[in-house]
Amino acid sequence: MIKKLVLGLSFILLIASCAKDKLDFDMVDDIRFKPKFEIPIVHAKLSFLDLVRKDSLFTVNDDETVSIIYQDDDLFSMGADDFVSVPEQKEVTFEMTPLFSPFDFDMSFGVIAGVQLASTEIDKGYISFRLEAPAVFATDVDVEVTIKNGLINGNPMSKVITLPMGSLSAIDSLPLSQGVIDLSSGGINFIGIKADILNAASVLPQTGTLALSIKLENISIEKAEGDFGQRVLNLPSGNFDFDIQGLENFTSGMRLTNPIFKLFTENSIGISVSMDPDIDGVSSDGSVTSLNGGSVALVGPQVPGETKKDTITFDRLNSGIVDFIDALPKEVLYSGSVIINPTPGPHSNFLSKDSEIKVGMEMELPLELKAKNLLMSMKIKDLAAIQEKPEEVESVGFSFRSKNGFPFGVQLSVVIMDSLGLDSVDNVDLQLLQPAVVGANGRAISSTKFTEEVLFTPAQLEKLKxxxxxxxxxxxxxxxxxxxxxxxxxxxxxxxKIAATIGFNIGT
Amino acid sequence: MNVFLKTALLVFFSVSVFAQSDMLLYNFDAIAQSLRVNPATPQKTRIWVGLPVVSGVQLHYDNNSFELEDIFATGTDVNANKDAWIMSLDDDSRVNLNQTLDVLGVGFRSFGGFVSLGVYQQADLNTSLPAEFLKLINFGNTIEENKNVSTTDFDFESMARTNYYVGFQKEVNDKLTLGANFKYIIGQTNTYTERVNATITTTDSSALYIETDILVRSAGLGSLEDYFNNRSTFSNAVFTGNNGFGIDLGAHYKISEKWDASASIVDLGFINWQENNKDYISNGTFLFDGADVDFSNDDPISSFDNVLDSLKEAFDFYEETGNSYKRNLSTKAFFAVNYHINKRHTFGALYHATFWDGYVQNDFGVNYQGRIADPFNIMVSYSVIGGIYNNIGLGIMGKLGPIQLYLMSDNAFHILYYNKLRATNIRFGINITLYDKKEKKVKKKKKEES
Structure with missing residues (x-):
């Protein structure tokens, strides 16, 4: 019985060892799964408006063309003070004696050289008076001072100043707000003064002397008429950002063929000017490109209260706007000069304190362009699909299927950056898009379908990992x-549509 | 180890094939566990007691798609083997696992018949292999055959349950014996596919067209999860509210001194799964041709995870609290004919069918039953199990006094010669058996005479 059992067990062991010899379970470690999957990655349905929807600068015109319009309604302005500013006035002193009263004197209204004012309404300011006597009078001395060619609210523009008995001096003033002075009556910028010692007969001593000093102070003009003269003024200088989203990825190669730069002027000053703006664009690399627009004449309003509006257009025919835009300015600097009354005189000018020459601008960039080397770039930073387990990725390829309605093609260069992201170590070039078919008027008339496939070489794949x-x-x-x-x-x-074809090599 | 894995392992290893064969056990009337497959099998013992836990342990495995040698044959290319195996898969490819463990069993003669009662735990996993999807995973979707993969016939069910049974058999007359087992069943967990209709098509333009109508239902997983997370007791995990009933019916007919025939139907019944029900659903169609792009962003795709998220959304899998449901047990039917050459040597033939969700597995076998010596029985069989032809079974039973030990397998040869293994089972255990005094006296008298 034992023999049979031993024999049976031996047989069992023999069979089992035979089975073991026929199998090699160590091969479990060699099992690899090498599926190759084609996975859709991206399906971009992109209209032009999708590209620019976040930027309000893009405007769709009635004919479906698109323009980039950059506006600044208040680029700069020049006010009344820039044209007729009132400088510090000189004090004028006259000698008087009671015995010969009254007295007439002349004085001038101080203005910038060349300005000849006629009727002038004072906004603010006053006229100051000072009486000084070398020896005291035994009685009060009442002196009435009148601006002969001036009125306030229809009344004479006058003031009585009293030098008290026993005093050597007295001061007083007359507010001139709403006062009107006809500076043309009697000369240029003329002011006529009458000084009358009202109690001259009773003043003692009769031969005493008085010095009357008069000065216009803090004068600002409400309204003025006259000839403001021919002068050159500086335009206000400044700058504005011209960083148009959507163009920011374009580094070079695009040429907008029909850009237009407009200056909008609103002139409520009765004066004609010749404006010579200097407009320069500063590109991201610091280079400066001038608009080269030349000078423009602005005719002022014909009657007070009127505002004259003009639009000055700089386009590819009268300026260097194409080159200006081609340089992709990030910032625009403006300055320049203006010649007032550029034609020979006399001139009939007018202004009020609120009148101004206001200048706004509009940069209109109709997207009519040609491009040969227009570069756009973007980065793909998440390479986890390939780099998470790089040893399990055996091959990588991409397919690009496009239906392009845009009238330009795209050549794509996939640049593999090094592990620090500093230098490129390899690249794969491919034709991503073929341009749509374009009609004679530059409009695309039918989309173009195109398929491109690219497979990374093993060396490129290693760099990609x-x-x-x-x-x-x-x-x-x-x-x-x-x-x-x-x-x-x-x-x-x-x-x-972008799809990836990834070959895996996954161990157990 | 996470809860999901624990649960999966518990289900996996606690598990009988719905297609459990039991080809040897059916005719192995020397051990009381044969009542499990035919409650009318005449019992030779007066009393038997199954020792707790060790009285019956059964494991079954079968797959009809490969042998170990197909993959791991020495000196071959394992990856080529793997690829060839996956390419050979079809809709009929299946894997079945089953395990039973006798917790307690007792049998004795009473009420003019033979009474048995006990408890055994059972777990099953039965799944078809989703051939097209396995091909997709292995080769990817760039080969033409995998541009369109779909499944409509995929089915899967796992179940863990505890059966409490009472059985009785009665000799109706000298020829006919009838028997029945009545079972009260508590189900611990069940997962099954109500329907799995899924299609993934890779179009010429690299887009993925995904169409799904999937409903996977489950019950009881939450109880196990709570147990593994220490939120519940073992008792709560075992004694759930998922209750069912089953019945086994059997008949044994002695045609003549030489011939007898028997038949049985096992596991007629159901379980109501009504605790911790969860449904896993995917229903819809989705064309995935890539993630959206934000060209105003420096990193327009932003992350490859977005692509994966979009793909995940395409399948639209979601989980919701499910309704209770009833699952019928996997019913088995046996029919056998035996020819007794003499009292020691018998030849038999057996047909066995397993029914599960409209699927029927037919097994056939012939066997030799030998009572070599009083304390030693042997059984040898050849069976065709689930279309697998190379099943040579061997069963032995020995007694040491009242201690009865048994070991059997429907494919014993390939347990050893496992390089060709496709299907096998093994059952072993220890019983305490007591025989009729009368029979013992006869035996003693015969011994004295000899």
Whole structure:
């Protein structure tokens, strides 16, 4: 019985060992799964408006063309003070004696050289008086001072100043607000003064002397008429950002063929000027490009209260606007000069304290362009799908299927950056989009379907596994190798599908 | 180890094939566990007691799609083997696992018949293999065959339950014996696929068209999760509110001194799964052709996770509290004919069918039953199990006084020669058996005479 059992057990062991010999379970470690999956990554349905919807500068015109319009309604302004400012006035002193009263004196209204004022309404200010006597009088001395060519509220513009008995001096003043002085009556910028010692007969001593000093102080003008003269003034200088979203990724290569720069003027000063603005664009690299617009004449309003509006247009025919925009300015600097009354006199000018020459601007960039080397770039920083377990990724490829309604093609360069993201270590170039078919007027008339596939070589894949990021550099080219001018319409759209084909090699 | 894994392992390893064969056990009337497959099998013992836990342990495994040698044959390319195996899969490819553990069992003669009662725990896992999806995972969707993969026939069910049974058999007359087992069942966990209709099509433009109509229902997983998270007791995990009933019916007919025939139907019944019900649903169609792009962003796709999230959304899987449901037990039917050459040597033939969710597995077998010596029985069989032809079974039973030990397998050869293994089971245990005094006296007298 035991023999049978031993025999049976031996048989069992023999069979079991035979089975073991036929199998190699160590091969479990060798099992690899190598599926290759085609995975859709991106489906971009992109209209032009999607691209620019976050930027209110883009405007769709009635004919579906698109313009970038940058506006600043109040770029700068020049007020009445810039044209007729009232300088510090001189004090004028006259000698009087009671015996010969009254007295007439002349004085001038101080203005900037060349300005000849006629009727002038005073907004603010006053006239100051000072009486001084070398020896005291035994009685009060009452002196009435009148501006002969001035009225306040229809009344004579006069003031009585009293030098008290026994005093050597007295001061007083006369507010001139709402006062009107006809500075043309009697000369240029003329002010006539009458000084009358009202109690001259009773003043003692009769031969005593008085000095009357008069000065216009803190004068500002409410309204003025006259000849403001021919002068050169500086335009206000300043700057504004011209950082248009949507263009910011364009680093070079685009040429907008029909940009327009407009200055809007509103002139309520009765004066004609010749404006010579200096407008310079500063690009991101610091280079400066001038608009080269030249000088423009602005005719003032013909009657007080009127505002004369003008639009000055700088376009590709009368300026260097194309080059100016081509330089992709990030900032625009403005300054310049203005010649008032550029034609020979006499001139009939007028102003009020609120009148001004106000200047606004509009930069209109119709998206009519040609591009040969227009670069756009973006980065893909998340490479986790490839880098999380790089040893399990055996191959990587991409397919691009597009239906392009835009009238430009795109050549894409996929740049593999090093592990620090500083230098490129390799790149893959491909034609991403073919341009839509473009009609004679520069408008796209039918979309173009195009498929492109790219497979990373094993060497490129190894670099990709170590890369910090991918840089996608797209070069946009308009038809005819960038020579044909195309128009961007709001109706253009792009349908782009990107799929990845990833071959895995996954162990157990 | 997370709860999900624990639960999965518990279900997996606590598990009988719905297609459990029991080809040897059916005719192995020397051990009381044969009542499990035919309650009318005449019992030779007066009393038997199944020792707790060790009286019956049964494990079953079968798959009809590969042998270990197909994959791990020495000197071959394991990856080529794996690829060939996956390519050979079809809608009929299945894997079944089953396990039973006798917690307690007692049998004795009484009421003019034989009474048995006890408790055993049972776990099952039965799944078809989603051939097309396995091919997709292994080869990807770039090969033409995998551009369109779908499944409509995929089915899966796992179940863990505890059966409390009372059985009785009665000799109706000299020829006919009838028997029945009545079971009260407490189900611990169940997961099954009500429907799995899924299609993934990769279009010419690399888009994925996904169409799903999937409903996976489960019950009791929450109880296990609570137990593993120490939020509940073991008792709560075992004694759930998922109750059911089952009945086994059997008949044994002695045609003549040489011939007898028997038949049984086992596990007619159901379980109401009404505790911790969860449904897992995916229903809809989705065309995924890529993630959205924000060109105003420096990183327009922003993250590959977005792509994966979009894909995940495409399947739209969600979980919701489910309604209670009833699942029928996997019913088995046996029919056997035996020819007794003499009292020591018998040849038999057996047919066994398993019914589950409209699926029927047919097994056939012939066997030899030998009572080599009083304390030693042997049984040898050849069976075709689930379409697998190389099943040579072996069962032995020995007695040491009242201690009865048994061990059997429907594919014993391939337990050892496992490189060709596709299906096997093994059952072993220890019983305490007491025989009729009368029979003992006869035996003693025969011994003295000899």
């Amino acid at each position: 170590k890369a910090k990021e991918l840089q996608l550099k797209a070069r946009l080219v308009t038809p005819e190798d960038g020579e044909k001018v195309i128009k961007i319409l709001s109706t253009y759209n792009l349908d782009l």
